[in-house]
Amino acid sequence: xxxxxxxxxxxxxxxxxxxxxxxRLHRGNGGTLPGYVARRIDPxxxxxxxxxxxxxxxVVMGTNxxxxxxxxxxxxxxxxxxxxxxxxxxxxxxxxxxxxFVLAVEKGGILKADYxxxxxxxxxxxxxxxxxxxxxxxxxxxxxxxxxxFGEVDLTYETIKSAVQSxxxxxxxxxxxxAFLGFLLAECExxxxxxxxxxxxxxxxxxxxxxxxxxxxxxxxxxHYDLVHYGQLGLYRCPGCGFARPRPDYRAEDIAREEExxxxxxxxxxxxxxxxxxxxxxxxLAAYGALRSVGISGERFAKALGSLDFGNNREGTxxxxxxxxxxxxxxxxxxxxxxxxxxxxxxxxxxxLLFINDRAQDGRDxxxxxxxxxxxxxxxxSVQIFTGGARRYDMGLRLxxxxxxxxxxxxxxEALRRLTNKxxxxxxxxxxxxxxxxxNHILEELMEEEKGGGHFEADHRSSVS
Amino acid sequence: MKLTIGHLYPDLxxxxxxxxxxxxxxxxxQWRGIEAEVxxxxxxESLDFADLDVVLLGGGSDxxxxxxxxxxxxIRRDFGSYVEDGGVVLAVCGGYQILGDYYRTAEKxxxxxxxxxxxxxxxxxxxxxxxxLDSPLSLAPVVGFENHGGRTYIGEGAPFGRVxxxxxxxxxxxxxGLRYKNVIGTYLHxxxxxxxxxxxxxxLERALERKFGGVWKLRRLxxxxxxxxxxxxxxxxxxxxxxWRERVGRYLPF
Numbered sequence: 009x010x011x012x013x014x015x016x017x018x019x020x021x022x023x024x025x026x027x028x029x030x031x032r033l034h035r036g037n038g039g040t041l042p043g044y045v046a047r048r049i050d051p052x053x054x055x056x057x058x059x060x061x062x063x064x065x066x067v068v069m070g071t072n073x074x075x076x077x078x079x080x081x082x083x084x085x086x087x088x089x090x091x092x093x094x095x096x097x098x099x100x101x102x103x104x105x106x107x108x109f110v111l112a113v114e115k116g117g118i119l120k121a122d123y124x125x126x127x128x129x130x131x132x133x134x135x136x137x138x139x140x141x142x143x144x145x146x147x148x149x150x151x152x153x154x155x156x157x158f159g160e161v162d163l164t165y166e167t168i169k170s171a172v173q174s175x176x177x178x179x180x181x182x183x184x185x186x187a188f189l190g191f192l193l194a195e196c197e198x199x200x201x202x203x204x205x206x207x208x209x210x211x212x213x214x215x216x217x218x219x220x221x222x223x224x225x226x227x228x229x230x231x232h233y234d235l236v237h238y239g240q241l242g243l244y245r246c247p248g249c250g251f252a253r254p255r256p257d258y259r260a261e262d263i264a265r266e267e268e269x270x271x272x273x274x275x276x277x278x279x280x281x282x283x284x285x286x287x288x289x290x291x292x293l294a295a296y297g298a299l300r301s302v303g304i305s306g307e308r309f310a311k312a313l314g315s316l317d318f319g320n321n322r323e324g325t326x327x328x329x330x331x332x333x334x335x336x337x338x339x340x341x342x343x344x345x346x347x348x349x350x351x352x353x354x355x356x357x358x359x360x361l362l363f364i365n366d367r368a369q370d371g372r373d374x375x376x377x378x379x380x381x382x383x384x385x386x387x388x389x390s391v392q393i394f395t396g397g398a399r400r401y402d403m404g405l406r407l408x409x410x411x412x413x414x415x416x417x418x419x420x421x422e423a424l425r426r427l428t429n430k431x432x433x434x435x436x437x438x439x440x441x442x443x444x445x446x447x448n449h450i451l452e453e454l455m456e457e458e459k460g461g462g463h464f465e466a467d468h469r470s471s472v473s
Numbered sequence: 474m475k476l477t478i479g480h481l482y483p484d485l486x487x488x489x490x491x492x493x494x495x496x497x498x499x500x501x502x503q504w505r506g507i508e509a510e511v512x513x514x515x516x517x518e519s520l521d522f523a524d525l526d527v528v529l530l531g532g533g534s535d536x537x538x539x540x541x542x543x544x545x546x547x548i549r550r551d552f553g554s555y556v557e558d559g560g561v562v563l564a565v566c567g568g569y570q571i572l573g574d575y576y577r578t579a580e581k582x583x584x585x586x587x588x589x590x591x592x593x594x595x596x597x598x599x600x601x602x603x604x605x606l607d608s609p610l611s612l613a614p615v616v617g618f619e620n621h622g623g624r625t626y627i628g629e630g631a632p633f634g635r636v637x638x639x640x641x642x643x644x645x646x647x648x649x650g651l652r653y654k655n656v657i658g659t660y661l662h663x664x665x666x667x668x669x670x671x672x673x674x675x676x677l678e679r680a681l682e683r684k685f686g687g688v689w690k691l692r693r694l695x696x697x698x699x700x701x702x703x704x705x706x707x708x709x710x711x712x713x714x715x716x717w718r719e720r721v722g723r724y725l726p727f
Contacts, residue, residue: 160488162535163534222484223537230484375490375662376489399705401701404698404701405667405668409496416698
């Protein structure tokens with residue numbers, strides 16, 4: 009074990025103190041500030057701590073599926089008996105990543121971790137990756153997300169490209185079905201493993217969305233698709249210059265929808281996942297490929313997933329009275345389209361609350377709502393649709409253009425109370441990022457309230473914004 | 474009675490919900506019993522401006538924009554005479570830049586179509602945020618979202634609106650967009666038309682006048698949600714406290 013310098017020790021100490029105080033003062037869960045403090049004291053802290061990880065560092069990047077893929081990696085490694093360090097949901101910028109490392113340091117300045125599984129925001133990747141020196145970088149997909157932060161999708165692509173080129177030794181575990189990532193592979197020298205799906209698993213509502221990357225980056229010709237999964241994901245080739253989807257090393261085959269979720273086989277191993285969203289097949293496959301690339305045999309992989317909850321606290325189910333409420337996060341067009349497809353596939357009548365905010369972490373620009381094809385919501389059998397959040401009128405206006413009636417509500421607690429008291433008893437709540445925490449909180453309170461006979465008022469907690 | 478809306482190169486220029494503008498033009502005609510047809514022209518397809526009453530040119534990434542410029546070179550003369558003849562055009566962001574004389578990036582100069590008396594220079598600081606305009610085309614303030622690295626200089630041309638909040642063409646000029654004949658060039662996404670129905674109706678009225686003659690004033694529609702969505706943004710940026718909080722929030726490190 010390497011000894012670390014006094015400066016790093018001081019940084020770790022102050023970082024930990026910050027975390028303690030944040031928790032004590034009930035100012036959130038302290039996901040990023042400790043990292044900021046530690047970095048101000050020792051700018052090299054991340055390099056020092058990442059050097060102490062025993063066996064390997066895995067990084068997950070991409071527009072959608074980062075958190076889930078990272079959690080699968082973590083679970084699978086733990087099932088192998090490894091000690092794993094993981095960063096908290098959403099804390100994927102530089103400060104968040106540093107926090108995760110700092111808080112994992114034990115007494116005496118020792119970091120006991122065999123593996124680190126770190127999800128990294130695309131924008132922060134150029135800064136973070138060289139400091140981490142990962143063994144494997146998982147790339148899930150690239151689609152439009154928070155254009156006010158990222159500029160345009162091409163800029164996201166360039167950012168990711170320069171990030172992975174800065175760590176030429178890291179093995180890339182790449183979704184070969186994503187044309188963007190196909191280009192990336194062609195432009196990078198890194199070692200690589202490719203995963204992909206060659207069967208049709210996504211329905212028309214999932215597919216329907218603006219095609220992100222219809223043209224070949226190398227010759228400008230329109231890409232030809234033999235099969236489209238969704239967005240720009242599918243089996244593509246360029247008729248102009250011969251560029252084509254790379255052959256996957258790991259292929260999900262015999263994908264089947266089952267009672268409880270999906271099952272598929274990879275390398276002859278059957279894997280079952282307990283989720284109704286088919287895109288989690290991609291996330292699972294991504295994790296499998298990444299683990300294989302760092303020399304894990306994958307024998308315990310299927311077993312490790314058996315108990316995994318794919319919700320990541322982002323998606324939860326609440327029972328309030330006789331109503332079942334499902335909370336879902338959708339923060340970009342691709343994600344939202346997938347949720348609509350899922351809602352449509354539920355044949356029971358349902359009520360809907362769409363909660364749209366435009367805080368900095370959501371993306372200030374909500375134009376993307378118009379890139380989502382809401383016509384499928386008309387066929388979804390929704391009885392009442394409420395819109396909430398700072399941009400509830402924009403959401404309502406978007407629905408108006410599909411001929412869907414909705415009602416804007418200022419107070420979502422009241423709206424949820426109404427929906428759960430009288431309604432279909434099958435409620436879907438779709439929120440974007442900043443709405444997640446308050447929505448979760450309100451639903452938990454309503455659940456308590458209902459249990460306590462409707463008299464329980466949790467005033468002391470309602471100040472959380 | 475029917476209007477035809479031409480959506481130029483949606484496969485190349487499809488950033489930021491341009492579909493919303495198309496849907497708005499179409500529905501607001503249909504809600505008044507006027508037929509509307511949308512014709513998307515993918516890159517490489519031939520198009521005849523004689524068939525079109527409204528043309529929408531959206532925004533794209535720089536790479537895609539260059540591909541478009543190459544394509545548009547072929548129809549430049551037709552496009553130019555369509556505009557000179559009073560043809561209605563809404564050009565948003567990238568489309569606005571393309572219609573100007575040129576777009577100078579850090580490395581090179583991309584020639585534009587030279588239809589609008591404007592030119593654009595790229596600067597490293599992107600101008601991003603909600604924007605509110607006072608436009609002579611609309612009684613209600615015009616609200617939208619801007620996100621551009623280019624600074625567009627319009628010289629003596631008539632701007633689309635005066636900036637009440639936000640950056641506009643160059644950040645310092647105090648004006649946004651450009652109106653030339655029946656063309657509106659603007660940086661406003663959001664998308665522009667659904668939340669600013671008066672602008673949509675203005676474009677439609679000019680297109681109807683050009684096609685059917687006479688003076689057109691379209692029947693008013695009960696735009697309740699439209700007004701709420703618009704007013705909600707205006708009120709927000711009238712609140713100094715909010716503006717201050719948003720500004721400060723931008724500079725916090727966490």
